Amino acid sequence: MLSEEYKRFIERWGSLGVLWGINRSMARVHALLILSEEPVGLDTVTEELEISRGNASMSLKELRNWGVIKRVSISGDRRDFYVAEPDTWNMIFSIAAERKKREFDPALEALDNLLENAEIEEGTGVHERLTELSDTMKTFDHILKRFLGNEKVSRGLLEMLSGGKSI
Amino acid sequence: MLSEEYKRFIERWGSLGVLWGINRSMARVHALLILSEEPVGLDTVTEELEISRGNASMSLKELRNWGVIKRVSISGDRRDFYVAEPDTWNMIFSIAAERKKREFDPALEALDNLLENAEIEEGTGVHERLTELSDTMKTFDHILKRFLGNEKVSRGLLEMLSGGKSI
DNA sequence: ACAAACTTTCAATCCTTTCTGAATATACTG
DNA sequence: CAGTATATTCAGAAAGGATTGAAAGTTTGT
Numbered sequence: 361m362l363s364e365e366y367k368r369f370i371e372r373w374g375s376l377g378v379l380w381g382i383n384r385s386m387a388r389v390h391a392l393l394i395l396s397e398e399p400v401g402l403d404t405v406t407e408e409l410e411i412s413r414g415n416a417s418m419s420l421k422e423l424r425n426w427g428v429i430k431r432v433s434i435s436g437d438r439r440d441f442y443v444a445e446p447d448t449w450n451m452i453f454s455i456a457a458e459r460k461k462r463e464f465d466p467a468l469e470a471l472d473n474l475l476e477n478a479e480i481e482e483g484t485g486v487h488e489r490l491t492e493l494s495d496t497m498k499t500f501d502h503i504l505k506r507f508l509g510n511e512k513v514s515r516g517l518l519e520m521l522s523g524g525k526s527i
Numbered sequence: 528m529l530s531e532e533y534k535r536f537i538e539r540w541g542s543l544g545v546l547w548g549i550n551r552s553m554a555r556v557h558a559l560l561i562l563s564e565e566p567v568g569l570d571t572v573t574e575e576l577e578i579s580r581g582n583a584s585m586s587l588k589e590l591r592n593w594g595v596i597k598r599v600s601i602s603g604d605r606r607d608f609y610v611a612e613p614d615t616w617n618m619i620f621s622i623a624a625e626r627k628k629r630e631f632d633p634a635l636e637a638l639d640n641l642l643e644n645a646e647i648e649e650g651t652g653v654h655e656r657l658t659e660l661s662d663t664m665k666t667f668d669h670i671l672k673r674f675l676g677n678e679k680v681s682r683g684l685l686e687m688l689s690g691g692k693s694i
Numbered sequence: 695a696c697a698a699a700c701t702t703t704c705a706a707t708c709c710t711t712t713c714t715g716a717a718t719a720t721a722c723t724g
Numbered sequence: 725c726a727g728t729a730t731a732t733t734c735a736g737a738a739a740g741g742a743t744t745g746a747a748a749g750t751t752t753g754t
Contacts, residue, residue: 366641366645378710381547414702414745415743415744418702421701438699470540474532478532486564489611552713584732605730
């Protein structure tokens with residue numbers, strides 16, 4: 361049984377989930393796992409959050425796809441249990457990587473597609489703007505890839521940067 | 528009158544908009560401005576995109592809030608016209624800053640709120656995880672602030688990083 | 695092989711968000 | 725200042741997504 365404060369947090373996290381492109385249920389389930397001392401099973405999720413089994417099951421699956429929770433087994437129990445990803449950097453990187461894949465990559469692709477297929481006259485403002493946008497996004501992409509691709513390196517960089525050294 | 532290829536792009540950008548937390552109409556309007564050689568007025572938007580005036584007006588307003596389009600005036604014409612932000616780095620930074628504000632900041636706030644109000648016993652796994660998550664997010668926040676706060680510095684860094692130097 | 699647990703699917707329903715269009719406000723012109 | 729062009733707002737309609745619950749399917753452990 362959850363305290364009022366915990367419940368409030370779960371609801372708040374859930375509302376935020378909508379802004380994040382994951383849905384309310386998923387975010388609530390995630391919050392529940394973050395707040396749970398013990399691994400959590402499907403039944404607990406449905407009971408505490410008052411959502412259907414189907415919804416709970418799907419949400420857990422999606423959260424696993426995002427890499428922010430993990431399945432664990434408890435010996436002597438046949439059921440599946442879940443815990444939030446314990447490494448918070450991992451969690452943040454997983455989210456960032458997943459969102460890049462879903463939101464950024466397709467946009468860049470759409471743009472390059474357009475540049476290839478629509479025969480936009482060179483020298484026009486539109487052509488110039490689109491190529492510039494594509495270039496800028498590619499640079500961004502490049503940086504994100506490096507950043508998210510090599511965890512250890514990134515952490516080092518992050519810690520260094522956050523440590524007060526001027527960029 | 529837009530070519531088929533342009534129309535396809537606009538629709539594609541619109542679908543992506545949904546993933547981005549801005550809605551389809553806003554994203555379509557944005558795409559239209561990106562593709563337009565000339566400044567675009569409200570009427571053009573409603574006609575090309577076949578949306579209501581109200582929707583077009585709201586979308587333009589929101590896009591201005593995001594800082595990805597600008598209002599311009601054409602002498603001799605009383606109406607308002609709009610163009611896409613011409614500086615693509617600016618555009619990307621605006622989007623990043625806006626999204627941080629909407630998605631990241633409230634999450635961090637919710638977390639710190641919880642830590643303050645719910646008296647979670649120190650030494651428990653939950654307490655440890657929550658403080659660690661908060662710390663990690665604060666580091667992230669710090670970096671993002673620096674990065675987005677000083678445009679010139681960031682650009683320099685970006686260009687340097689993308690220029691092949693190993694991190 | 696059986697049973698317990700979990701997953702998937704899907705139509706019906708509920709809830710949210712988006713869009714419309716008329717009403718309202720604002721700005722410009724002569 | 726009256727009249728007209730333009731822009732914005734907002735209540736209600738429409739569309740779109742999420743959730744449920746039940747049924748069918750799958751996996752796992754004994």
